[in-house]
Amino acid sequence: GAGVSQSPSNKVTEKGKDVELRCDPISGHTALYWYRQSLGQGLEFLIYFQGNSAPDKSGLPSDRFSAERTGGSVSTLTIQRTQQEDSAVYLCASSLGLAGVSDTQYFGPGTRLTVL
């Protein structure tokens, strides 16, 4: 596709429910990133994929958060037993993933998650 796409654009859920957020990166981009942006806050790094593997999961805030990537393309971020503090915009980005080279990240429009 022309850019990074994310779905859904908005998600409202009840506390305790599980949610799945999807990211379609730019075709050919091997690196994929998930960030979280809370109101008035900067982007908080969650997880990074190179291909299908996740060498850096250090940003996941709790074990309720997990992510996977299949076929080196689409990624899903799953939040189990959602809490109100999970409410935020979840942003996905992709890049060429070239090792040792500064790599521009291209962001999707984000998924706004609201936990009631």
Place this chain on the structure above:
Amino acid sequence: SQKIEQNSEALNIQEGKTATLTCNYTNYSPAYLQWYRQDPGRGPVFLLLIRENEKEKRKERLKVTFDTTLKQSLFHITASQPADSATYLCALEDQTGANNLFFGTGTRLTVIP
């Protein structure tokens, strides 16, 4: 602890003036630093990248400087226009880390006609 601070949460300037935004970092050793623009309801968009061995980088009306001694980057928009109104984020990649970027909280710039 590691920190990336952008000088102010909001900055208002008159159209035609030069806007200067500041990004200071602590306890990082970035190989490079990037600046992004974010409009409401959208993801950040890459603007400029400057490497640790570069002092200055320009792109049209944008200029970025990088001082690794001061641990600071300045982002300038000359001849500012109302269309430049947005939130500007600095981001850096720590040399010791993976390819993930660490972002500042951003400065919301408003250019007043």
